[in-house]
Amino acid sequence: MKVLVVEDDNLLRHHLKVQLSERGFGVHAAPNAEEARFFAEEYELDVAIIDLGLPGMDGITLIRTFREEGKTFPIIILTARGNWQDKVEGLDAGADDYLVKPFQMEELIARLQALSRRAAGFASPTIEAEPFKLDLAKKQAFREEDPLTLTAYEYKLLEFLMRHHQEVVSKQRLVEQLYDDHIERDSNVVEVLIGRLRKKLDPDNALSPIETIRGQGYMFRLPCQ
CATH class of the missing domain: 1.10.10.10 (Winged helix-like DNA-binding domain superfamily/Winged helix DNA-binding domain)
Incomplete structure (x- = not known):
C-alpha cells in the first residue's frame, strides 16, 4: 500500500515514514503542499495523511485542491486542533477521517487499512x-x-x-x-x-x-x- 505523508514537523514526518515503512507500507513523505502535489501526480497512491497546519498552502486547501484535480484516494487529517469546527471543515473539504495529535501509531494504521479496504470495495479485514x-x-x-x-x-x-x-x-x-x-x-x-x-x-x-x-x-x- 502506497501512503503519502504530508507533515511539516521534521521529527514527526521522519517517525511516520520509518514506522509505516517497517510495517510494510510504501511511503512518500512531503513537508509541504508543493511536494505533496508532486508525489500525487507522479505516483499511484492508496491513501494520504495530511497535517492541517502546513506552511504556505494549508492542509484544508491542499485537500480541496486534490479533490478538484480529481484525486480520489482516501485522506486522513492529522491535527493538533481539538475543536469540532476544524474537523468538520476538513471533512467538508474532502477528507475521509481524522486523528488528533498526539495519537497512537496502532490507531493510525488501523484507520489506514480500513480506508484502503473500503476504497477497494472490501468491508472486512x-x-x-x-x-x-x-x-x-x-x-x-x-x-x-x-x-x-x-x-x-x-x-x-x-x-x-x-x-x-x-x-x-x-x-x-x-x-x-x-x-x-x-x-x-x-x-x-x-x-x-x-x-x-x-x-x-x-x-x-x-x-x-x-x-x-x-x-x-x-x-x-x-x-x-
Whole structure:
C-alpha cells in the first residue's frame, strides 16, 4: 500500500515514514503542499495523511485542491486542533477521517487499512478468493487454512493484485508498489517475484490465479471479496 505523508514537523514526518515503512507500507513523505502535489501526480497512491497546519498552502486547501484535480484516494487529517469546527471543515473539504495529535501509531494504521479496504470495495479485514485468503492486518496469506511463506515483496505484489482482482495491472504499477522513490527500480524483479508467487500459491498449476496478459501486465483472475 502506497501512503503519502504530508507533515511539516521534521521529527514527526521522519517517525511516520520509518514506522509505516517497517510495517510494510510504501511511503512518500512531503513537508509541504508543493511536494505533496508532486508525489500525487507522479505516483499511484492508496491513501494520504495530511497535517492541517502546513506552511504556505494549508492542509484544508491542499485537500480541496486534490479533490478538484480529481484525486480520489482516501485522506486522513492529522491535527493538533481539538475543536469540532476544524474537523468538520476538513471533512467538508474532502477528507475521509481524522486523528488528533498526539495519537497512537496502532490507531493510525488501523484507520489506514480500513480506508484502503473500503476504497477497494472490501468491508472486512481480509480478502478472500477461494482457496486463498489475505489477513490484511497481519500481512499473512493462506491457502485453505495453511499459511503461505511469502517474502515481504511477494506479499506486497499479491495484496496489490488481489485488491485489483480481475483488472490488468501493468508491470510499472507493480514496480511502484515494491520500491520507494529513492531506490533504483528494476522491473525484472517483478517477473521473478511473480514466478515465485505462482509456485507458492499454486504448486500443481491447477488454478493459475495469476495470469500474464501479454504486452500489458498481470491479472489476479479469481474474484475476491
